[in-house]
Structure formats: structure tokens, C-alpha cells
Amino acid sequence: xxxxxxxxxxxxxxxxxxxxxxxxxxxxxxIHPYNNLPAFDDDVKGVIxxxxxxxxxxxxxxxxxxxxxQNRFPLLAVCYxxxxxxxxxxxxxxxxxxxxxGRANLQFVDQESVLLKGVPVQSQxxxxxxxxxxxxxxxxxxxxSTDKVSVAAYEVEGTRTYGIQFHPEVTHSxxxxxxxxxxxVDICGCSQDWTPDTFVETTVAELKxxxxxxxxxxxxxxxxxxxxxxxxxxxxxxxxxxxxxxxHGLLRKNEYEQxxxxxxxxxxxxxxxxxxELFFGRLTGVSEPEQKRKIIGASFIDVFDQASKDxxxxxxxxxxxKWLGQGTIYPDVIESISVKGPSATIKSHHNVGGLxxxxxxxxxxxxxxxxxxxxxxxxxxxxxDANILGRHPFPGxxxxxxxLGDITEEKVRILQEADDIYIRNLKEAGWYDKVWQAGTxxxxxxxxxxxxDERTYEHVVALRAVGSLDGMTADWIHxxxxxxxxxxxxxxxxxxxxxxxxxxxxxxxxxxIEWE
Numbered sequence: 252x253x254x255x256x257x258x259x260x261x262x263x264x265x266x267x268x269x270x271x272x273x274x275x276x277x278x279x280x281x282i283h284p285y286n287n288l289p290a291f292d293d294d295v296k297g298v299i300x301x302x303x304x305x306x307x308x309x310x311x312x313x314x315x316x317x318x319x320x321q322n323r324f325p326l327l328a329v330c331y332x333x334x335x336x337x338x339x340x341x342x343x344x345x346x347x348x349x350x351x352x353g354r355a356n357l358q359f360v361d362q363e364s365v366l367l368k369g370v371p372v373q374s375q376x377x378x379x380x381x382x383x384x385x386x387x388x389x390x391x392x393x394x395x396s397t398d399k400v401s402v403a404a405y406e407v408e409g410t411r412t413y414g415i416q417f418h419p420e421v422t423h424s425x426x427x428x429x430x431x432x433x434x435x436v437d438i439c440g441c442s443q444d445w446t447p448d449t450f451v452e453t454t455v456a457e458l459k460x461x462x463x464x465x466x467x468x469x470x471x472x473x474x475x476x477x478x479x480x481x482x483x484x485x486x487x488x489x490x491x492x493x494x495x496x497x498x499h500g501l502l503r504k505n506e507y508e509q510x511x512x513x514x515x516x517x518x519x520x521x522x523x524x525x526x527x528e529l530f531f532g533r534l535t536g537v538s539e540p541e542q543k544r545k546i547i548g549a550s551f552i553d554v555f556d557q558a559s560k561d562x563x564x565x566x567x568x569x570x571x572x573k574w575l576g577q578g579t580i581y582p583d584v585i586e587s588i589s590v591k592g593p594s595a596t597i598k599s600h601h602n603v604g605g606l607x608x609x610x611x612x613x614x615x616x617x618x619x620x621x622x623x624x625x626x627x628x629x630x631x632x633x634x635x636d637a638n639i640l641g642r643h644p645f646p647g648x649x650x651x652x653x654x655l656g657d658i659t660e661e662k663v664r665i666l667q668e669a670d671d672i673y674i675r676n677l678k679e680a681g682w683y684d685k686v687w688q689a690g691t692x693x694x695x696x697x698x699x700x701x702x703x704d705e706r707t708y709e710h711v712v713a714l715r716a717v718g719s720l721d722g723m724t725a726d727w728i729h730x731x732x733x734x735x736x737x738x739x740x741x742x743x744x745x746x747x748x749x750x751x752x753x754x755x756x757x758x759x760x761x762x763x764i765e766w767e
Contacts, residue, residue: 254296254441256280257289261303261313261331267585268420269299269329271622271720272428277443278435279620282585285315297325297439300332302418306382307334307344325411325438327366333405333414334382340407343386353378354423357403361394364406366413368433370395370426376403376417377424384416411438447625447632451483454617458487462574466491466566467615468559469576470551471521472647473502473510476578476618478639479630483617484576485519486633493572494519495558497551500527500660501649503674504667513636526554531660538657538695540767547648575612579619580626624720643688652767656695661748662710666693668746669712676738677716686728687719692755692766700750709750714738717764725759 256273260266260282273280283289285300298320305312317336320326328336338344357374360367376397384402387393395404395415404415413434419427435441467484471477471494484492496514498507507523514521533546563571618626630640646652654662670691677683692713700707714735719725739752
């Protein structure tokens, strides 16, 4: 990477959002915990301190020795960061008389400040803090105020250090991106040349240097991340990449054939493995969600291990595959090194698990620096099939965790048919691309219905559709009633075994996107 911004994370829920906004300016940035500092090499152009759930007045509040950072780099301190700098240099931070949370408007803006160039008076900002800066040190200068907060922003005279008590990264701060651009481009001097094209060029060159003539084995899922990672690896090492696509019988209707066909058209060296019998056999009678996941994970490893051995046997004598390709993306990396440490396990993650020790393969992860939306942009640059790039996230255990209760081939077939009608209608009505993730859930209940003049006692399915940026939080989508009516009618009329359709209107949190 030619240049970067370092974001030091003090535990704010908005830290990833700061990174996304900086990258939208075509500037590379990395998040690091405040208590595990990176090497500040010559590539670093500036530093941002994030907010925090802590108060600077707490005894156990995050502390950092920032003198060297402040001397060497431009520094933007957000919320907690701004209060921390003010307190450390002799200012006074006290509890706010009322908790300042939500929209506010800047009543005063210093038009001479480089940080606030182009930010007008009355600009809306988003506040989220329980403390406020009451007194600033003598060498601090106020550059913005609201009617309730006199120190909404400051600069430290004689330095390139700035502090703001609001969050420029959220969309509620209407000129937040202007402020971030002023900091990143004008103050830090970043050249805004980190684009999908340059990422591809740099990454392929790095992969060639890293892998040389080595062979890489990679499992593909049909999803965005693994596909884009595979295409990057293919550009670097060509036929030395060996891809495996496993059909565990829990994919969507016709998905195995469609995805395999797409991969072959992309020139990838891929083999499809039909392992339905193995997976259904091992899942017989199992209802508990975590047990399902573990069985599917272990079975996948068994199938993958055998396929890897088959590939090894086909390679010339003395040649072996030394690498495992993975589609890990940046949020997975961040969450594994977060300030707060590993969060409580709500459910084992679909995409993170790794391989057992007996598979002695080194890991190569071409996308580990990218967010999901960036992966899609890189995929577009690589001319990956638009159907794969636009595909909704789909859990690794597939429909196993959308069939609540025990799994049978008949339940999966019913769910595949219902889900196919749902997704097709979303696409035809122009809603599919407006939704982050949609799916149908097979419920472990039956309900009474009437078809013709006969009483029925059949299955219930729930439709789920959510909007999200990254899957960490999600809101249910307000699909039009007439569309829901059409989908419900078509499912009940065409899928034998279903007589009732319901729509899930829960958000995450408190619910999760998937039901299991």
C-alpha cells in the first residue's frame, strides 16, 4: 500500500464506519486497537482516534501515550478521543447536564479552519456522548459550537491536531464527509489513488511474489467473497489454483448447477462434489442448531480433505499444494482483534472456523483488507458475473439453519421450492437489489387451513428480508403488501405441503438475521 491512515479504536460502535468513510475517499486505512499499536512506518499519513463507550473520567478508561503520534502525524480525535486529548493537556471534562445524543446544528463555524472548509453554519451533526468539554487548555482554539455545546470542535495551535465532539462518519452528520476529506486530503496530504483497479494490480503482483509456482486449494461457496478471492488468485497463478465446490444438498434450488456453470465460464479450474448423501445421513434426527453447524462443518472438512488428497495425487511427482485460499474479509479480521476481545458467542460463525491441524496448509487471504462493498467493486473490475456479485449473503450451513428442527430431504425440497418463488418475485419486482439478505424459513409448526372444501394441516414458512450495511445490525424491509400477497398466494398454490406464509418484522438487534 502506498499510503494509509491509521484509526486507533477505543471501542466505539462507529469505528468501522470511520474506516468505510475514509475508504470512500479512495484512501486506504487500517483499524488497530489503541492498546496494540502498529508500526507507524513512512506510509502513514495521519491518525484518527475513535470514540469509546467509556468516559474519560473513569479509572479504567482507555489510556494511550500519544505524544510521538501527535508530533509526527496529523491527528483527528473523535468524541472520546477529543475529550481525552483535552483532559490530558489540562482541560476540564465534566458530565453533560443532559445526555447529548442525536442531531444538533453548528451555530458557529470558524471559516478559517482547514478542517471545516466548506462546512456551513447550521450544518447538522450527530452527537453521542455523556460528557462534555467545559474548559479547554490555553493552546486549544474552539473552531465550532452548537447551541448546547460550546466546544463542538477545536484545533491545537502550533500542531496538526484537531478534536470534534460529534461523529462525522454517520450519515446524520450532513457535512461529515466534507470534514473527513478536509482532514485526509488537505491536512494529511493523501493522494486518493486507492481504487479497485490499483487494488487488483497491487494484490495480483503481491500474490505472484508470495506464491511463486506453488499450488493453492480453495473451497468456493458461490458467494461474493470466495469468488472474488479465487479470481484474484487465478490471475496470479492460473492453473495452479484448484477450486472445490461442495453440494451438501442444502443449497437453494438449482444453485449447484448454476454456480458451477458460472465458475466454468470464468475459466476457473473447479471440480464439483455431490456429497448430499453424506450430509443428510449425518444430520438425520438432529434438531439443535449448534449441533447442526458442527456436523456440517466437520462433514465439509472430511469432504474437502478427501478432495484435496485427490488433487495432490493428480499433481506431478514432487509437486504439492502448500496453500489454502480463503475469502476472509476485513470485518472478520477486525473482530478477531477487537479492543473488547472476543465477544460472547451468540452462535458459531458460518464463515470462520478454519481447518484442523492435520491439514498442513498455509493460508492465503487476498481480500483480508476489504469491506464487503469494496469486494463487490473489485469483483466488478475483475468482470465477475453480475449474478454472483449481486448475490445476497448465504450461510455456510445453507438451508440447514433455515429448516428449524430436524432436517429431511422432503423439508429441504419444500423450502427450496418456496424460497425459489420468493427470490424470483423479489427480482421481478425490482426489490432484490434493495435488500441486503432475503430468505425463507421452514417453521417446526403446522397449522389448520382450507383448500377447496377440505381441511388441511400443513407447514408454515416465514419470509425474511433485511436491509444492512455489513450484517452487524439490520432492519426488516417494508416490502409492499401487494408483493407479499402475490408471493404468499403463489407459494401456497404451488408448493404442496405449505398452507400458511408469515412475514418476519424483527430487527437485529434484538433478533439475528437468521433464525438459528
